[in-house]
Amino acid sequence: YTDFVAGIAVCNLGHAHPGVSKALSSQAETLFHVSNLYYTVPQAKLAVWLVENSFADKVFFCNSGAEANEAAFKLARRYFKEKGEKDRYRIIAMEKSFHGRTIATLSATGQEKIRTGFEPVLEGFDFVPFNDIKTLKDKMGAKTCAVIMEPVQGEGGVRCPDPGYLAEVRRLCDETGSLLIFDEVQTGIGRTGKLFAYEHFGVEPDIMTLAKALANGLPIGAMLAREDVASAFGPGSHASTFGGTPVISAASLEVLKIISEENIIDHCREVGEYFKERLLWLKTGHRSVLDVRGIGLLLGMKLKIPGKPVVKKCLAEGFLINCVQENILRFIPPLIIEKSQIDSLVACLDKIL
Incomplete structure (x- = not known):
């Protein structure tokens, strides 16, 4: 995973x-x-x-x-x-x-x-x-x-x-x-x-x-x-x-x-901005995405639909994500996450949504 x-x-x-x-x-x-x-x-x-x-x-x-x-x-x-x-x-x-x-x-x-x-x-x-x-x-x-x-x-x-x-x-x-x-x-x-x-x-x-x-x-x-x-x-x-x-x-x-x-915080800030941009890209292509928010690597994506089925489908594809308040996907990965891994998750979410 x-x-x-x-x-x-x-x-x-x-x-x-x-x-x-x-x-x-x-x-x-x-x-x-x-x-x-x-x-x-x-x-x-x-x-x-x-x-x-x-x-x-x-x-x-x-x-x-x-x-x-x-x-x-x-x-x-x-x-x-x-x-x-x-x-x-x-x-x-x-x-x-x-x-x-x-x-x-x-x-x-x-x-x-x-x-x-x-x-x-x-x-x-x-x-x-x-x-x-x-x-x-x-x-x-x-x-x-x-x-x-x-x-x-x-x-x-x-x-x-x-x-x-x-x-x-x-x-x-x-x-x-x-x-x-x-x-x-x-x-x-x-x-x-x-x-x-x-x-x-x-x-x-x-x-x-x-x-x-x-x-x-x-x-x-x-x-x-x-x-x-x-x-x-x-x-x-x-x-x-x-x-x-x-x-x-x-x-x-x-x-x-x-x-x-090891400049972990600088890395967090950089990949966090990239991750948020990729989630905003998802928003432009899917009416089910209402909002993208957060800072650093504490990010949320609000959906029109319940979040738990999306979480389960991501799990089946090898990605662990989280849902709070019924319809908000929360992303809180290790601060060492790489852009390529973010791209893989975004591709998975694009397919699911």
């Missing part, structure tokens, strides 16, 4: 990358695990790399994107409790968002199908439409502690922000003293043609969450924050037994080194 799903935006370096495999096995022969009561070299080096290449000053490691978002919720609430603003606990999220499947993160997810069957969900989350700054402004109140959003919605249908929208969200948060949380679990680690998607828009968050591609398929999550916000997590306020364990941290550090040293 040619994989245009990459473990749902996870395997940015493809499958079984030799450099990652070597880093993993080497560390496994040295030290597998100790408690986070102690520092370890791989974890420290990984934290330094993330801080030096982002807006953040501190990193908290965990095991998944959902855990990273849980940590972000706790930190946002704790931050205001530490400041004496005990009634500021509500978090505004976006409609059609996706932040995880734990009880807290599904409560923050703006999709009823994710929440159905698990009611009552947790109280304290409000929802507004993505790209609607007026409704966000009206919703923000004295009890709002944070706004959480994906810079580009993935599960919600590959929805990009309108020009200036994220800057306006940042301005509103600054005016009200609320924290801005970017969930970059899917968009981070080069997926959009920048290391982090927020870089496209010139807007920095107060807190950011990462996971998925951070270790190319191994379980890791991270919450990054500015020092003044991160300091609200004092000793004993939050923890994770396996967060940033030496083996996973060593593999993650190697992933980041490869991405930065």
Whole structure:
């Protein structure tokens, strides 16, 4: 198979990358695990790399994107409790968002199908439409502690922000003293043609969450924050037994080194533009294609018809693709995908459509 799903935006370096495999096995022969009561070299080096290449000053490691978002919720609430603003606990999220499947993160997810069957969900989350700054402004109140959003919605249908929208969200948060949380679990680690998607828009968050591609398929999550916000997590306020364990941290550090040293992000940007052009070509020839959108190698093609039968037909032809929101084909291949492989998929889609 040619994989245009990459473990749902996870395997940015493809499958079984030799450099990652070597880093993993080497560390496994040295030290597998100790408690986070102690520092370890791989974890420290990984934290330094993330801080030096982002807006953040501190990193908290965990095991998944959902855990990273849980940590972000706790930190946002704790931050205001530490400041004496005990009634500021509500978090505004976006409609059609996706932040995880734990009880807290599904409560923050703006999709009823994710929440159905698990009611009552947790109280304290409000929802507004993505790209609607007026409704966000009206919703923000004295009890709002944070706004959480994906810079580009993935599960919600590959929805990009309108020009200036994220800057306006940042301005509103600054005016009200609320924290801005970017969930970059899917968009981070080069997926959009920048290391982090927020870089496209010139807007920095107060807190950011990462996971998925951070270790190319191994379980890791991270919450990054500015020092003044991160300091609200004092000793004993939050923890994770396996967060940033030496083996996973060593593999993650190697992933980041490869991405930065081998021009993977530049390649992503170049082939992403090419891929989008090829999908737009499909749109010109097929009335069943309504829209093409996305950035980098996070692309979507909206259809007039259900997407699942197309996914199944592609599978039969040897291509793994994905469908979200019933009729949007999502393409999230490894960042090392080549133009020739994109051409082969487009030819397959042309035939199917």
